[in-house]
Amino acid sequence: MLVAGIEEAGRGPVIGPMVMVGVLVDEKDFPKLQSIGAKDSKLLTPDTRERIFDQILGMVKKYEIAIIPAAKIDESLNSETSNLNKLEGDTSAMLINTLKPEKAILDCPSNNPEAYSEYIKAQLDNKKTIIVAEHKADVNYPVVSAASIIAKVIRDREIEKLKKKFNVDFGSGYPSDEKTQKFLKANYKKYPFFRKTWSSYKNVIEGKKQKSLGDF
Numbered sequence: 001m002l003v004a005g006i007e008e009a010g011r012g013p014v015i016g017p018m019v020m021v022g023v024l025v026d027e028k029d030f031p032k033l034q035s036i037g038a039k040d041s042k043l044l045t046p047d048t049r050e051r052i053f054d055q056i057l058g059m060v061k062k063y064e065i066a067i068i069p070a071a072k073i074d075e076s077l078n079s080e081t082s083n084l085n086k087l088e089g090d091t092s093a094m095l096i097n098t099l100k101p102e103k104a105i106l107d108c109p110s111n112n113p114e115a116y117s118e119y120i121k122a123q124l125d126n127k128k129t130i131i132v133a134e135h136k137a138d139v140n141y142p143v144v145s146a147a148s149i150i151a152k153v154i155r156d157r158e159i160e161k162l163k164k165k166f167n168v169d170f171g172s173g174y175p176s177d178e179k180t181q182k183f184l185k186a187n188y189k190k191y192p193f194f195r196k197t198w199s200s201y202k203n204v205i206e207g208k209k210q211k212s213l214g215d216f
Contacts, residue, residue: 003104004023004096006106007020007147011084014195015170018073019068020095021063024100036055038052046156065154085109090123096124104132105143108134108137184201188205
């Protein structure tokens with residue numbers, strides 16, 4: 001059976017894109033993915049992810065990458081009919097339609113996996129495709145682990161591209177990163193790669209407003 005694993009990287013940062021990846025593998029090749037060390041990308045060092053990256057791409061039958069910029073994420077969150085989970089679901093459906101698997105396994109961002117599965121299935125060209133949406137799928141299924149690794153490597157590369165393009169260093173882009181926090185406070189108006197719908201971004205704006213009122 002041909003199985004697609006779907007996973008994202010960069011859902012939480014205040015800076016940069018979210019990357020979603022689908023990989024298509026024959027189910028009998030799952031042990032091969034495990035043998036090269038395919039597991040949840042967060043459990044691997046950057047060097048290990050880079051090393052496994054090419055091995056995975058050489059092993060899968062097909063793969064598809066979707067890079068979703070900050071502006072697109074903001075657009076989705078500002079929409080009355082969408083949100084981050086729906087954006088992820090829409091992108092997953094697109095990846096599945098491109099890869100055409102018999103089964104697709106996804107790491108589920110929603111607290112209602114059944115509803116999330118139905119949302120994706122409604123958008124599929126082939127309604128017979130089996131959808132498995134589970135929490136911790138990136139840990140439990142090597143095909144999703146493989147997608148996780150590809151997504152994380154691509155996301156890291158996209159972050160480095162932004163740093164080189166704008167000649168800046170904003171750290172990891174995650175709100176918990178002190179370097180990112182300092183960069184955000186000093187440069188929130190200057191660059192197009194901030195996610196303006198994020199609470200960490202809005203808090204900076206609100207803080208500046210409060211300071212201005214205090215100065216007045």
